[in-house]
Amino acid sequence: MQEKFYMVKGDGPTSVRHPSREIAEREAKRLARENPGTPFFVMMAVDGFVKDDVRHIDIRPPEAEIPF
Numbered sequence: 001m002q003e004k005f006y007m008v009k010g011d012g013p014t015s016v017r018h019p020s021r022e023i024a025e026r027e028a029k030r031l032a033r034e035n036p037g038t039p040f041f042v043m044m045a046v047d048g049f050v051k052d053d054v055r056h057i058d059i060r061p062p063e064a065e066i067p068f
Contacts, residue, residue, distance in 0.1 A: 002048060004019075005017040005019060006018045006024035006043065007024065008028045010040045028040040
């Protein structure tokens with residue numbers, strides 16, 4: 001299971017996952033002070049999705065039937 005995380009979004013890309021809302025808010029405030037006029041938003045992950053489409057198909061014969 002994935003842990004809950006928060007991210008801070010400004011004008012540029014974001015990749016840092018903050019473990020708590022408080023830490024993310026602190027970072028958003030820090031960034032806002034350094035970038036006057038630019039809004040920074042604290043976002044919480046609420047859902048995630050993954051596509052699993054690779055499946056292993058075992059076609060080896062049982063060990064007793066291997067001819068070598």
